[in-house]
Amino acid sequence: MSIVDIPSRTAETSTPIHSTLAERWSPRSFEAAETLDEQRLTAALEAARWAPSANNSQPARFIVARRGTPEFTTVVENLMSFNQAWADRAGALVVAVAETVGDHGAPRRWAEYDLGQAMAYFTVQAHHDGLHVHQMGGIDPAGLASAFGLPAHLVPVTVAAVGTLASPDALPDDTLRARESAPRTRLPLDTLLLPTP
Template structure:
């Protein structure tokens, strides 16, 4: 059982976009096997990137594994409450320096695109995802021995949504609340008019 939370859009969107949202209620019995995980990672692999640099890296942990427990421990307490029911937690990192030691200025942008591709592919497989910025990046780096060129960006919970999953009251209310966004006009910039003379 899942909540249906369709986006109230001004123009028709593909259902994978209109129906995507970020639940916290995951089915604690669901297992994410390789046959389902591989297409998600493959979708990320084929995301666009500056100069085809592909700066993203994914550390995959599954519920029940030691690595899952270690990654879960880096989450903020508010995320720990529910994320332990996810089938998998993925640590997403960006390689921000190239092979010559020079900066990759678009690494974070490109990594975000890879995550977006993964999220939509998960949606196509009937899976739910929830991206978390609420984690201790320094602790995650230490827990998994990430080198200095890898910047932890986000932790991604993946699994099957389950509206029957029990959440604490404040989180349960957020789970049932409608999806909202700012008006489109609020997101558009106006071109500046430059006076010449």
């Protein structure tokens, strides 16, 4: 199977949405031989920097580990095994970290929410520029914090693989290849809307 054989990745929506959002998806197959374009990576990080945050507190922090560096290997070692099986082919792994306490010691209750918004901006900008992003929850936050010497108020929340899309054939097993080419699905919009009294 080649990239052209993958079923359409465009979301089926109840009403039209921006094409970058409709076409964004989270692949696991990345071109391992291709070097990540630094300008496009910087643009994604800039988009993340300009995401909204509560009281403009800007609690999003990032560790950017490029393939071929010791930092990249460290991040891979702190992924769950099902993510290790494919994530080492990405051009970079970005550890998304929430700063959960502010400068004056006050807890930032919305830090993880705001970090999520920053990662959404990162993902959409990257996709717009021809990169693909796959965010992972299967990580070892304590292992990452220890490996990178993070203080207690800097909490790793997710890791995002970013790179150039490759064929599903590049994935190491049939299960991953099947998931890569499976149709995209979402709950119907009506399911997400809670009833009001």
